[in-house]
Amino acid sequence: MQALRLDWAGGAPRLRAAEAMARHGLVTTVSSRAGTAVVVGWVGSVRDRVAGARGLLDDVGRPGATPRLPIGDYAAILVYPDRIVLMRDCHARIPLFFRESGGRVSAVSTSARCLGDSERLEHGYFCRYLSGNLAQPHSELTPFSGVHRILGGEVVELSLTGQMRGRVRGRVGEADALREPTAGGLRLSGAGKNLRLALESAVGRRVGRMTACHVSGGTDSTSIALLAARLLGRGQxxxxxxxxxxxxxDTGELAGERSYLEEAMKEIRRHAPAARPVMVDAGDVTDFDDFEHHAGAADEPHAHAFRAPFWSRLHGAAAELGCDILMTGCGADPIVDANPLHLHKLARTGQLRQMTKQARAWAAGTERGVRDVVYDYVMRPALPLAAERITALARRGTVLGGLGSFTRPRWLRPGFARAHGYREASIAESRFVFGRRPEESFFDAANYLAAPDAVSWHRARQDGFFLSHPFLDREVTATMRSLPVAATFHPGRPKAVLREAMDDLLPSRIRDRAVKVPFDQLYARGLRKHGDELIDLCRSARHPLVEEMFDVEVLCRAVREAQLGVGNAASWDRMNSSLALVAWLDGLAAPRTSAPGAAMPVIDGSCS
Incomplete structure (x- = not known):
């Protein structure tokens, strides 16, 4: 989706923004003597997007300044009298791409598809995409040759004629030192208090003119909605x-969540009686509904397109109310729970007795074997690719058996994988997920589980809002990074710090629940309902790259196995990614039926 576009006419920059998104407030344009800024998303505060955009323009334009990237979900183009600056927030919520050749940038857009040539595809990108679910947001590669991604936290400087002057990118966690820890970490007694303060700030930044909160009846989403209700109830x-x-x-496993949901709604409305509950009937929704549309129309291949029907149903209801922001509880599981990869640190630093003791506690608290805990959090992070090869050899016999996060799926042709760097892509992906210090990489990798919200992004023009995730706020992440393991891990009580932080607000029944019904039923029903369609999609795919890349019959066997329940979440994710890629390539081969939204000129012909 093209929210803004920068190109050059007669050697001078021409900057345009999508009119519909500007009307919704999703694109903000400000100008001053210093220059002009176009910001997609928000900087600092959802409510005051103009002030945030103006502050960004002034800070970056200050001579000799090295500005700290502010908190927010944004991509921005800043045009000054002597230069052009392209930038994204540290957590890479809003996409931004540029087309470059010979050191000169010829166009910039939030859409790679609008910049690329469908006849010139970057085959190495597809190996990167297929090597794991986290690949896209932290890889410069895009599906199109000559089109590059600006990475999270990266600042790119151009001359007024588009010549590349420099690219500067800090580590995503660099700006996380917002809450300086005391010596040895925050005191245990203050852990919940500090998380509560950080969450209140994160929610406050995201409250808009009309705010929606997704509520599922779980600890995470209920916490966010309660904090939003309190803010609004206190005069904000x-x-x-x-x-x-x-x-x-109303039926099936997920019907068991209804009583929790009703209790959560009741408690939230006690703090904000006028809040409007919107109960969307999703009983007929299954994963993979209208899969070809959701996966084929995306700007890039979207690994989680199978879940788009559920979110699209909810987004449509929020759009009817005129919401300008939708907050979720996404990200709480990895961010505010105990970090299991701390066990790797203990083993790495020779604290084997302490590691064994804590591994036993983890095993007891999660009802797993000690051997499994040590394998997952000590051995596998140390040698991820070797661990997966051993597992695959031990569980051969089916297409999905033993398939992990990085190893080559059997339907990806070996010749294609060798020719286009699949092994190198797997190594890069495993290093990103685990890194030299897996306990630190854990936070960075967790962020990308929700970025860049492809469903929300694809629908934003028609819905008028983006998703936003307070648990992935930089301040929240910084707080959790600073806590010692003793403050976060309590066997049998996941997310102990969050429960402590929200003790006075969460209903006891929700606060004390340890298990939530997953969406497995939607997935199983979707495969039963659409399995034959997915197989037909693979066999009838028109794009020549599908046959070059995949052994289609082996991929079809994987779909059949998944229908029968063979495999696990990791192997199903690998299959889902591949199916989404087939649909995306098929959509690329088909003629585009929808015209892009109308654009309005911001700077046309000159920067003055």
Missing amino acids: GRGEDLALLAGRF
Whole structure:
């Protein structure tokens, strides 16, 4: 989706923004004597997007300054009298791409597809994409040759004629030192208090004119909605400016969540009586509904396109209310829970007795064997590719058996993988996920589980809002990084710090629940319902790269095995990614039926 575009006419920059998104407030344009800034998303505060954009323009334009990237979900183009600056927030929520040749940038856009040539595809990108679910947001490669991604936290400087002057990127965690830890970490008694303060700030930054919160009845989403309700109830808005969005299931496993959902809604409305509960009937939704549309129309291949039907149903309800932001509880599982890869640090530093003791506690608290805990959090992070090869050899016999996160799936042709760097892509992916210090990489990798919200991004023009995740806020992540393991891990009580932080707000029944019903039923029903369609999609794919890349019959066997319940979440993710790529390539081969939204000129012909 093209929210803004920069190109050159007669050697002078021409900057345009999508009119519909500007009307919704999703694109903000400000100008001053210093220059002009176009910001997609928000900087600093959702409510005051203009002030945030103006502050960014002034800070970056200050001579000799090295500005600290502010908190927010944004991509921005800043045009000054002597240069052009392209930038994204540290957590890479909003995409931004540029087309470059010979050191000169010829166009910049939020859409790689609008910059690329469908006849010139970058085959190495597809190996990177297929090597794991986290690959896209932290890889410069795009599906199109000559089109590059600006990475999270990266600042790119151009001359006024588009010549590349420099690219500077700090480590994503570099700006996380917002809360300086005391010696030895925060005191245990203050862990919950500090997390509560960070979450309140994160939610406060995201409250808009009309705010929606996704509520599922779980600890995470209920916490975010309660904090939003309290903020609005204390005069930072009106109660009727809050919508509580939930998917309702009357039958099946997910119907068991309904009583928790109703209790959560009741408690939230006690703090904001005028808040509007929006219960969306999702009983007929299954994964893979209209899969070819959701996967084929995306700007890039979207590994989680199979889950788009559920979110699209909820997004449509929020759009009818005129919401300008939708907050979720996404990210809480990895961010505010105990970090299991701390066991790797203990083993790496020779604290084997302490590691064994804590591994036993982890095993008891998660109802797993000690051997499994040590394998997952000590051995596998040390040698991830070797560990996966051994597992694959031990569980051969089916297509999905033993397939992990990085090893080559059997349907990816060996010749294609060798020719286009699949092994190198797997190594890069495993190093990103685990790194030299897996306990630190854990936070960086967790961030990308929710970025860049491809469903939200694809629908933003029609819905008028983006998803935003307070648990992935830089301040929240910084707080959790600073906590010692003793403060975060309590066997049998996941997310102990969050429960402590929200003790006075969460209903006891929700606060004390340790297990939530997953969406496995939607996935199983979707495969049963659409399995034959998915197989037909693979066999009838028109793009020549599908046959060159995949052994289609082996991929079809994987779909059949998944229908029968063979494999695990990791192997199903690998299959889902491949199916999404087939649909995307097929959509690329088909003629485009929808015209891009109307654009309005911001700077046309000159920068003055």
